[in-house]
Amino acid sequence: MNNYTKSQLQENKKYLELLSQSFPNINNAVGEVVNLKAILNLPKGTEHFLTDIHGEHEAFNHVMQNASGAIKRKVHDELDNTIAFEELEELSTLIYYPEEKIDLIKRVKTKESLDNWYKLTIYRLVKVCRAAASKYTRSKVRKALPKDFAYIMEELLQEDEHRFNKKEYYHAIIESLVELDRAQHFIVEISAVIKRLTIDHLHIIGDIYDRGAGPDVVMDTLMRHHSMDMQWGNHDILWMGAAAGNAASIANVVRIALRYANMDVLENGYGINLLPLASFANRIYAEDKCQQFMPKLTDTQGVSDQEVTLMAKMHKAISIIQFKLEEALIDNHPEYEMEKRQLLRAIDFENGTVTVEGAVYPLNDTLFPTLDPKTPWILNEEEALVVDRLVYTFLHSEKLQKHIRFMYAKGSMYKVYNDNLLFHACILIDNDGSFKVKKIGDKEYSGQALMDKYDQMARESFFGNASNDPDHTGTDFLWYLWCHVDSPLFGKDKMATFERYFIDDKTPHKEHYSAFYTLIDEDDTLAKKILVEFGVDPEEGHLINGHIPVKTISGESPIRANGKQLVIDGGFARAYQKTTGIAGYTLTYNSYGLILISHDPFVSVEKAISEGLDIHSTLVVVEKTLKRKRVRDTDNGKELMNQVADLEMLISAYRKGIIKEKLY
Structure with a gap:
């Protein structure tokens, strides 16, 4: 002292x-x-890192339930020498999905055998829970206990069932739970406590939205989580722009949903009315097969041929609307320097070609009934009406607004946490390895100061005075963060959407990564320089990000820059799994060090419950501490x-x- x-x-x-x-x-x-x-x-609590979930809510939920395999490891550690392997697996599944698993067990057991199963299971769950609680204070554990069973659970967790003076007291508690028909409820609640205590804090490193069917379900889950933060991804910022009423962002969101046949996310998830767009597209493109706009379907999507045809027409209609809106937005912001992305004006309508970066390419589709060759960027009256109705429904979706406000409250452009720098895509770097300087207003920003400025501008874009901005042009910066070369959430030279839809030659499809990606792998010099810039110990710290799927199948490693950078996007989204060869990475950081876990594809919740089919995961110890880390x-x-x-x-x-x- x-x-x-x-x-x-x-x-x-x-x-x-x-x-x-x-x-x-x-x-x-x-x-x-x-x-x-x-x-x-x-001991320090365990941190859990996930990224690029892309709406894959079932796989995400399972990884949350099994804590990337940590629950199963804890079950085996505590009970491995006392019960059979099959029972260990069954107990793990019970912790993941207690209500569903109990319903299955009740169908095959008599009343007497069920009561015995309840007693034995409670004993085992208490042992696992006691192990999960061992690194926390009684006060913290007490706060994690459910009100209904707080006293009972605390007594069971703190007492030893073998202690002579308390042995019968301990057994009587469990007997009473079964006799009073509260065993099932108790098992559900103690399973939740085990999961909560196994992972102390959750980091989501961007891209909750787009592609998968349930980003809204993921957001609901995150809003219930006891301790978490998130770093915005470019797909998240796109939805943040849409929720702010930015028309170009809304058009992108709707286009991507139609591209992946995820209309349910909009219509049922968020109550977005797509009927005006459907009516418009069905009429305007009645004779157009819209072959280039067929949605990407998975085996599990039961979509009729008629629905596919309608989605293709809607997909083309909203894409043309998007390109028009973006060209007008670029006109309004000459400081963005994005004139080369105004490709509607680069179309030669007579010859059916388009000029991209000085090269002329034939178009694979020349049916543009809503384009005026003289002013192709102007919405016609019907398109403007469709956009107005979409903007209104996005602004008035109560659930979407609630989710996005949560994203602002818990999220940021980056976060420094326990000597790690978390961000979604990249830090803006010039080709010489220096921090890129951006002039905003009268000031120049780079490195951490630029990330802080972008964070402030993203918040102002959403929370700014809407009454003084009826056209929502103040929200354009959120679209900028979605696709600009100088967005640290994007990290590429362009978003080649137009080229991929309308040009068969793949040459202009290529999106070149920013200097950050080309320089970071050389050695750990740049990584350490970035860590110092953000106030992180360069010897202890790491860069942790996602955004670019790691092609594990091709031999790429998520561990880069001599171990200073961990890229943990392994393909949660099914659309990327052929590229990555796996179904996602998660990272955990406990008192012993960093562990990277790669996951095989998730089958289904039903298979997990009925057959005990867990996600098969492979662990790699990235870094093991010589001295166990403590809370200090x-x-x-x-x-x-x-x-x-x-x-x-x-x-x-x-x-x-x-x-x-x-x-x-």
Whole structure:
């Protein structure tokens, strides 16, 4: 404890008086210091990192339920020598899906055998839960317990079933739960506690939205999570722009949903009315087969031929609307310097060609009934009406607005957490390895300052005064972050959507990555430079990001820059799994180090429950600490140490008579 001088205590007297209201005497303050110092020596909690979920809600939910295999490992660690392998697997599945698994078991057991199963299962779950709780204080565990069973669970977790004086007391609690028909409810609740205590904090490193069928389900799950943060991805920022009423962003969101046959996400998930678009597209493209706009279907999507045909027409209609809106937006923002992306004006309508970056290419589709060759970027009256109705429904979708506000509340462009720098795509770097400088207004920004400025501008774009911006042009910056070469959420030179739809030659399809991607793999110099820029220890820290699927099938490694960068996009989205060869990565960071987990494709919840088919996962220890990390080694630990210092100062002030104790 520091020996504070009276002058130091006098300088801080006003603050110490405020602190004394919470700790009114020496005993209170000493008790809290003892508590905090004890907490500092506990093992650090486990962090769980996921990225690029892309609406794959079933696989995401399963990884959340099994904590990337950590639940199963904990079950085996605690019970491996006491029960058969099949029972260990069944218990793991029970923890993942307790209600569904119990329903299945009840169908095949008699009343007597079911009661015995309940008792035995509760004993086993308590042991697993006790292990999961062992690295936390009683206070933290108590806060994680459900109200209905808080007292009972605390007694079971803190008592040893083999202790002589408490043996019958312990057994009587479990007997009573079964006799009073509360065993099933108890099992459901203690399974939830095990899952909560296994993962202390969750990081989502971008791209919750697009491609998969259930981003809204993923968002609902995240909103229920006890401790999490997220870093925005370019697909997230697109939906944030759509929720802000940005017409170009809305057109992109609708186009992508139609491209992957995910109309349900819009219509049923968020209540977006697509009928005006459907009516318009069905009439305008009645004789057009829209072959280039057929949706990408998976084997599990039961879509009729008639629905596919309609989606293709809607897909083409919204794509043309999108290109028009984007060209007008670029006209309004010459500072974006994106004139070369105004490709509708580059079409030679007589010859059926388009000029892209100086080269002329034949178009594979020349049916453009809504394009005026003189002003192809102008919406016609019907298109404008479709856009107005879409903007209205996006702005008035209560569920979407709630999800996006949560994304703003929990999210950011980047985050520094426990000596790791988390971001979705890249940090803006010039070809010489220096931080790219951007002039915004009268000031220049680079590195961390630029990321902070972009973060502030993204918030202002959404929360700005809408009454002074009836056309929502103030939201254009969110579209910029979706697709601009200088967006750290995108990291490429262009979004080649037009080229991929209308040009068969694949040459102009290529999207070139920014300098960050070409330079980061050379060695760890750039990675360490970035860590220093963001105030992270370059020896201890890592860059953790997603965005670019790692082609594991081709031998690519997610561990780069001599272990300083971890790229953990392994293909959660089914659309990428042929490219990656796996079905996603997750990363965990516990007191022993960093563990990277690769996952095979998830089959189904039904198979997991009925047959115990878990996701097969492969673990790679990325970095193992020589000395087990404690709470004192974390960001939270630093805050606790500051609190200890403040309390020790208060104790000194009490003892030197600077602050009076309040005994009553």
